[in-house]
Amino acid sequence: MSSGYSSLDEELEDFFFTAKTTFFKSAQSKAPGKNVTKAVAEEKPKAPTTQEIEQIINSYNAKVTNCFVMKLNEDGTYTGFIKVHLKLRRPVTVPAGIRPQSIYDALKEVNLADMTDKRTSFYLPLDAVKQLHISSTTTVSEVIQGLLKKFMVVDNPQKFALFKEMQRDGQVLFQKLSLTEYPLYLRLLAGPDTDVLSFVLKENETGEVEWDAFSIPELQNFLMILDREEKDKIQQVQKKYSKFKQRLEETLKEAGGKPG
Structure with a gap:
């Protein structure tokens, strides 16, 4: 039951995001020159200042065509919206007798611990999309857990992974994000255009399937x-x-x- 996207990792290995840097080419893709006798450690980019972040946010908001702008807080953090597409091929586990709320309904907090231990499986629509209001300090791990909670999914969050979807040379490419990365920062750098960058929740394909987890x-x-x-x-x-x-x-x- 292959995911169909793991083969794209090879094409993307020279490009990557981090929570504190911009989009850049990997230094290891170029061989060192013949006259180089000593490896020079690459200096890590400095984290942007609050003033720089404010300038980027202003530029971002100027391109927004809807109400989903970003807002800078006094402490230097900022809040905004990301849109996550749920492309799950397998059924999700929910409490028995409970159907996940519609993605178009207003979702309210649900305490899954108070529900019955009986469970059933349910297929989420392949075109399901959720708009999330998050902070610049919200990690990928927290986004995954938040999505599962909103849809009342009781599966282990480790079964899922957040991917960034990009278009390059007419092709759609996916790359798995680290659990410690900050989606809102990636959204800010890429701009509001979802054709440039969008987020997708998929099954976490790590190689061998651990059937005991299901x-x-x-x-x-x-x-x-x-x-x-x-x-x-x-x-x-x-x-x-x-x-x-x-x-x-x-x-x-x-x-x-x-x-x-």
Whole structure:
């Protein structure tokens, strides 16, 4: 059950974001010159000052076409909005009898600990989008936990990962974000245009699947999905060779009686 995006890591290895730096090319992509005899440690960029942040925010807000502007606080932190697309291929686990609230409804805080221990699985819409109001100190880990809480999902947050989606050379590329990065800072640097940068919540593909981390309803759903995919694949193969057989028989019939 491959995610379909892990192969993009190789293309993105030369580009990366950090919470304190801008978008830049990795220094290791260039080989050192022949005359270089001593490696020079790259100086770490300094964190932007409050005045610099204010200038960037003003430039950002000037490009905003809706009401989702950023606001600078007196302590140097700032708040703003990010939009997260939920592209989950697997079902999520929710308390039994509880359907996750609509993404278009006003979501209220829910204490999952007060709910029943019985659980069931539910597929979130592939086009689900959530607008989040966060701070510049909000980490990727906190964004993931907040999203799960809003949708009343009781799955382990480690099953999920936040990705940044970018467009380069006409291609859509994804890169997994570190749990300690700050999404609002990335949004500020990229500007408000979601075609330049957007955020996507996906399953956390780390290689080998740890099946023990999933609940019984989730495992049962996986079996149903695999069974359906297997049947579809069998039908596709049968249809393909049925057409091939038909064309071969027609060709042999047309060639019947003719000299070889």
